[in-house]
Amino acid sequence: MNAYQKVRAGLAMLWLPIAVLAAAWVATAAADSFYFPTPPVILEALIDGFRQDHLWDDLVFSVRNIGVAVLLGSAAAVCVGLIIGESRALTHATAPFLTFARATPMVAFIPIFIITFGIGAAPKIIVIAIGVFWPVLLNTITGIRGIHPAVRETAVSFRIPKLLYLRRIVLPGAAPQIFAGLRIAIAVALVLMVVSEIYGSSVGLGNYILESGARFQVAATWAGTVVIGALGYGLSSALILLERRVLGWHQERPRKNSRPKRRGSPAVSGVFASRRG
Amino acid sequence: MAESKSRKAARRRYGRLAPRVTVLAVLLGGWWAFAAAGVISEDLVPTPLGTVRAWAELVVTAEYWNSILETLRGAAAGLLFAMVIGVPIGLLTGTYAALERCTRVLFDVLRTFPGIAMLPVFLLILGATFTMKAVVVFIACVFIIVLQAQYGARSVTPTIRETVRAYRIPKRLWFRRVVLPSSIPSIMTGLRLAAALSVLVAIGVEVLTTVPGIGFRVTEAQLGNDSSSAWAYILTAGVLGFLIVVMSELAESRLLRWRPSSRLEM
Amino acid sequence: GNSDEETTESGLTKITVLRSLSSGFEPLYLAEQAGCFEENGLEVTIKPGAGDTAQNIPSVLRGDAQFAITGSTGVINAAAEGLPVRAVSGLVSSPTDDPEQPRVSGVLVPADSPIQDITDLEGKTIGVTAAAGYSDLMIRWGIAEAGGDPQDVDVAALPMTSLVEAAQTGQVDAIGVFEPFMSAGLGAGMREVRGADISDHPGLVGTLIFSSDEYLKEHADTAEALVKALECGTEVANEDQDALHAVQREYTEVPDDFINNQAPLKHWTVNIDGDLFEEQASFMEELGFIANAPDADEMLWKNAPRP
Amino acid sequence: MNNVQSSANTLIVEKMSKSYGSGADEHRVLEDLSLRVEPGEFVTIVGPSGAGKTTLLRCLSGLVAPTSGVVRYGEVPVSGPLAEIAVVFQDYRASLMPWMTVRDNVAFPLQGRKIAKRARNDAADEALDSVNLPGVGDKYPWQLSGGMQQRVAIARGLAYSAPVLLMDEPFGSVDAQARFELEDLALDLRSRLGISVVVVTHDIDEAVYLGDRVVVLGGRPARVIDTIEVDLGRDRDQIATRAKPRFAELRTQVMTEIRETSISSR
């Protein structure tokens, strides 16, 4: 691909976002609404936030919490998922409770966690980790149950020992689903991060938007919102990069009914997501 | 003969149920032990019995059912809009590559955005109102639906494309009888996920603001130091979400009868 | 604001007032029960507003209600950002005269806390009910007046009912509370640290009623009538503790024994001290909470009752 | 008279070449290829994998345009899919639409022609009868075995009532028993309906067993290596015909030719 083609490809992707931004600019300037500052005003608030306010500290605090929590939550989920998913009986016995757990609003537990574990980083990490746990767990189980029986059979007939089997067959076999689960988990984690910083926190991005909102500093609120959006985009981009590295074999495998290539498979696959027969 | 068959079916159903009952017992036992151990004050973690008692008191009140209704109303309104707007956008962007390309970056950014972070802004603009709740639900759900519809529209296999061309099928038939049905499984998956999510988001909004609904009742009960009621409401929310998942799966399997096997053995 | 004012058949002017959820709204119901609204030609619908009363400000600007309750900091914050709202009437002010009167709000620490006086609060974490609310401000103000650094303190918003528990389990070093949780905390053996509370600024308005500038321009008489009715309501509140408790029992989720055990509250007044208001605003500017402190007439309705 | 009709319904390929890509990326698949399929004739096309058999069939059906040369149906140039040519694709599983019943699948191409529903369904049922699948119209494709699915795909071609039927490795992925039955079905349809049939296959036995003529493709780019008249008569029998010494001879001839071209093209 030469330079000209690259520019053209870039333009084909970017003209709409640019147009939307321009339209927002024109519209906010024309409406002159207190609640909708123009993009330059938001940008200014953003720079002020980093320069004068504690926005940088807030960002660091939030990023650290969400990072640690996603790691802990997903690691625990994959381990538990391996145990449950490897047993058809356990999968069957726990299925409704897992669905139930996932459908229970974690947000409502946040006050309880704060009282129990204090107002520091710990309760936030725990809340986010638990929020991350369910989707990753469910997807790990789905992924394991979805491994082709022929793969299992091969392992049995070649007398592969259990640990080796888990490490080199089950884990990579379920990896695409696990990553799909992680993608959902990141969305959940962001929400819980924000909410956990609204309750019982003096730092964090959630606290930043809460405080500036309470003070009617609308531009700052929008700026905080933009930072959270950027954090979300950054996290999911990082995940996609990781996924590409880990799942190189999966991404490039020609699909049976060769769907056009996309970054990652679609966002979702619950525990009942299907392997089509 | 018929009798023995039904008895056998009953035995099989029991055989399928027994392990789940065991797990339920273990979970309840764990909860009870945890609450009884008193690691955490009973003001925060009530016993299962206390929760059931609180629930029994709540379930006869109009307030309880009204909150459920309010939550569902907000979730449904947001979900409906997300569907009405998301499905056509998804199908269009899935069918036309140029549209997909120019919306990709936009959707990628918006999709990862946590709608709840807009809450302070929405509170300013819309206030703690039903509309605000519906809007937050809409934002949380619409991109899931768009992406699934997009994925569905692109799942028409090359062979089917070719077949349609070889048999000279006109464009409108192609859209109505090929693109739409072949993307329905994927759209259904999106709707199912969005439906579960919509209730979660609605409750999240209610917890954080004073929009009426289950979430508001949870905060209210917590404010009143009535942890049993708070847990009863939280578990109600769990049951609600669970029912939505189960029902949308049922709906899915009915609607997609043409699909060979749309679920795993679970 | 809508110029074609709604009236009832009997000629009463219909208005809606958004109240706070936990406390400070009692005179509204007492005025209703005592017929003060009707006497002044009003029919008032009292609706629960947002949990954080600052959120009532946009609601009034949107026209969801004509009047609403908020804290003094809320009005200052709004005015500083140029939002057209004006305080109409006070509800709760810090008692002006009697230093012996029991306090209705304050900073509490556990009995065995090393914190002895206000200067010890520096560098500590303090739980309050709302971010950027008045507890937050009073604590910083107190520290500044005692010669400390008002920025060097962490203030975290917590659910009201968990404040006492949070302090006792050591999650926070101190808490900023008001009744009835104040009594609950003291009853549980906590100790009060003076100097960082609204009570240390006699006459400062805590809770007030506000409206939009636009509405006030067109309906000055309605606002006057409301002030009169509230004056009547606050009198009842100051005198009839039983009626006050009955309202609290009816309209809050606070457990009964909390309500019964609280100190008698006699701080209800419609008057607003404009100078103190300005002083508070300029301190907020010093702290960097707001960019520019607004003048009194940017925050107060010109006809608001003053002491 | 007979001669005139014959030339109007003959499928003719003249000096056709086909490349994929262009410039430096050009990949020449077929070169200078000529071929005639007379009405009522059964022509089989064999060649090693990747030779260009599918490409040839796609050119014959008008799905892709040749790079040079012409494809004509009688006097009409085949510049796009024609109503006179029906195609059965290699991957029957993927070419049947899983969301339509068997009847709808078969009738679907007729809907494009604006034929009334009643008439469409009658035509579909008739086509299903003639592939020995009476009464399965209301089932979904996945409820049938592979062999039955392939018959449905053939029925769809028949219902289109085109005088030419093109089939790409139609019996490739069904088991041996079903394959025998499908082969005999194809021969039978040709005799009963008098249509021309072109079958692409890589199974040499099958090519000889089915064809009136076997066209052997080979080389890179592919040309017609040889055209072999199969003098085994029109009535064939799975056991008797295949046991004939002449059958073995023809088979050996085709096999040798393919072997040589695939070795020489390495």
Added chain:
Amino acid sequence: MNNVQSSANTLIVEKMSKSYGSGADEHRVLEDLSLRVEPGEFVTIVGPSGAGKTTLLRCLSGLVAPTSGVVRYGEVPVSGPLAEIAVVFQDYRASLMPWMTVRDNVAFPLQGRKIAKRARNDAADEALDSVNLPGVGDKYPWQLSGGMQQRVAIARGLAYSAPVLLMDEPFGSVDAQARFELEDLALDLRSRLGISVVVVTHDIDEAVYLGDRVVVLGGRPARVIDTIEVDLGRDRDQIATRAKPRFAELRTQVMTEIRETSISSR
């Protein structure tokens, strides 16, 4: 001496039956089946689809236990997978792990035996050489054609260096040319390595071409209908052998037997 070794390495099935399910749901698949595979022998098993060929192979490999009767390897009862028996599965695409390179796939079974990495890789490369796939070790399975993938699956069986190789329809889904090559490869491996090979197939020509003995399964439940000694010598040639009249005779014999059983079992 020779005789003793022979019996120690003979795979023996004695009066074996196999049912799936139990009680009223019992589905008897194989009944009273006896079979011997001598060292170095090439046995092919044919039978109509669904007869129970795969089931038999799974019993031979120790993956499932027979309901009654025994499977022995020499004196050792086959009660689970043995290190002396390697299996190549029907669905090679699914049995190769897409996340491992070709070399890792082939070497993986050796890792279970705690062989050092170096030695594993050498063994894998050697096995890949012997299936004519030198230098593809670093590719992923999906980068290879179907025929090549199937060779990788065979190489995995070879690297396991078991004296018995069981293959279930190993050449079912590759094209004719590749199939010929794989068939000759299997024959060659048997001669070079002196292993016993059991191949299940439903292609009658293939069964006759490959086997020293053809075992015909049939009936419901399936029994051994006939065992046919293939007296075509050990050296086979795709063109010459298949052209022999004796080949046609044997083929006709097998075909007739299968036809009869599948008609009688309808």
